[in-house]
Amino acid sequence: xxxxxxxxxxHLSMRIIYxxxxxxxxxxxxxxKIFRSIGNFEYRGESSLxxxxxxxxxxxxxxxxxxxxxxxxxxxxxxxxSTDFDNADLTGVDIDRIYAIxxxxxxxxxxxxxxxxxxxxxxxxxxxxxxxxxNTSKSQLRKARIYIIEKLKTTQGYxxxx
Amino acid sequence: MKPQNNFDDQxxxxxxxxxxxxxxxxxxxxxxxxxxxxxxxxxxVALLWFRxxxxxxxxxxxxxxxxxxxxxxxxxxxxTLVIANSSLEDQIYTMQQEVSTKPExxxxxxxxxxxxxxxxxxxxxxxxxxxxEFITDTVYVDRxxxxxxENTQEMIxxxxxxxxxxxxxxxxxxxxxxxxxxxxxxxxxxxxKIRKLKIKLGxxxxxxxxxDLALKTEL
Numbered sequence: 001x002x003x004x005x006x007x008x009x010x011h012l013s014m015r016i017i018y019x020x021x022x023x024x025x026x027x028x029x030x031x032x033k034i035f036r037s038i039g040n041f042e043y044r045g046e047s048s049l050x051x052x053x054x055x056x057x058x059x060x061x062x063x064x065x066x067x068x069x070x071x072x073x074x075x076x077x078x079x080x081x082s083t084d085f086d087n088a089d090l091t092g093v094d095i096d097r098i099y100a101i102x103x104x105x106x107x108x109x110x111x112x113x114x115x116x117x118x119x120x121x122x123x124x125x126x127x128x129x130x131x132x133x134x135n136t137s138k139s140q141l142r143k144a145r146i147y148i149i150e151k152l153k154t155t156q157g158y159x160x161x162x
Numbered sequence: 163m164k165p166q167n168n169f170d171d172q173x174x175x176x177x178x179x180x181x182x183x184x185x186x187x188x189x190x191x192x193x194x195x196x197x198x199x200x201x202x203x204x205x206x207v208a209l210l211w212f213r214x215x216x217x218x219x220x221x222x223x224x225x226x227x228x229x230x231x232x233x234x235x236x237x238x239x240x241x242t243l244v245i246a247n248s249s250l251e252d253q254i255y256t257m258q259q260e261v262s263t264k265p266e267x268x269x270x271x272x273x274x275x276x277x278x279x280x281x282x283x284x285x286x287x288x289x290x291x292x293x294x295e296f297i298t299d300t301v302y303v304d305r306x307x308x309x310x311x312e313n314t315q316e317m318i319x320x321x322x323x324x325x326x327x328x329x330x331x332x333x334x335x336x337x338x339x340x341x342x343x344x345x346x347x348x349x350x351x352x353x354x355k356i357r358k359l360k361i362k363l364g365x366x367x368x369x370x371x372x373x374d375l376a377l378k379t380e381l
Contacts, residue, residue: 002196010188011181024191028198035203090172095180098173117170118177145169 009057015114016061018103030060062129065107101151105144112137113144
């Protein structure tokens with residue numbers, strides 16, 4: 001089971017934490033919990049097991065992220081006021097550039113963007129998970145999008161359809 | 163929930179397609195993560211044993227402390243008893259010494275002490291007792307009654323003077339070898355003669371059948 005889910009879970013934890021050492025700690029704790037409480041898991045198909053493991057890894061990654069002082073939900077985004085991300089075209093953008101931009105984002109932006117845009121969590125779920133208000137989650141998501149687009153403007157291959 | 167934004171959808175698709183982006187880091191960390199998971203598992207088992215051992219040690223400590231406290235209490239009580247016992251023995255020894263060295267004083271002091279002694283005695287008083295006993299017994303007396311013949315009887319009755327008492331002794335030689343004792347009640351005979359022996363002189367009237375006596379008299 002470890003071999004099956006390890007790479008996927010490492011990828012997930014790295015996207016949230018963006019630190020290999022912290023991701024390792026999160027995965028050690030997460031897999032220890034998974035092996036300890038596998039007897040309590042009710043199997044309801046293959047996706048249920050994946051979702052259960054992903055939930056544990058995300059919770060552990062956020063727990064480690066919360067323990068760091070770098071996690072803050074900044075409201076300061078005066079330097080990026082662009083709102084043209086609805087017309088963004090990312091087909092020519094290199095994936096490494098995307099990862100680099102996401103990795104360079106503030107932790108609050110990155111966490112909310114990952115949970116909402118990549119993992120499909122709702123703002124209410126994110127608010128409950130991060131102990132923040134839903135509006136904070138929404139504003140953090142919007143600022144994360146603006147941050148990415150503003151960074152992509154300087155990147156080769158990025159175009160806007162507008 | 164899927165992203166509702168085209169921008170989010172594009173980034174999501176790019177990231178999912180690049181699942182091996184952290185492949186190198188993941189391969190480097192895989193063995194270490196697995197070893198730590200196994201170590202944590204062993205630590206958890208060891209922690210469970212450690213907790214059980216700690217609980218057992220606490221229990222043992224508790225029981226030992228209770229035993230020690232009870233032993234100390236018992237020792238103190240024993241020491242108190244030993245001290246009291248030795249004190250009593252000393253007192254007894256002192257008293258024995260005093261008694262053995264001063265017997266006269268002890269006797270004088272005994273004699274000078276007034277005391278009241280109650281002695282219980284049982285006094286038996288002898289009283290005469292009169293006891294009357296009634297004994298009922300049956301005495302059987304053999305009595306032989308001889309009945310003489312009628313002629314002889316009437317002859318005796320005529321010759322004998324009338325008497326109201328019983329004639330007891332009339333010894334006759336009825337036979338050569340027998341003595342006869344005749345007991346007769348004369349009063350009854352007299353009455354019978356009054357009623358039955360009526361003889362009238364000078365008449366043809368019948369005389370009593372029994373009156374065959376030589377002398378006829380009227381009674």
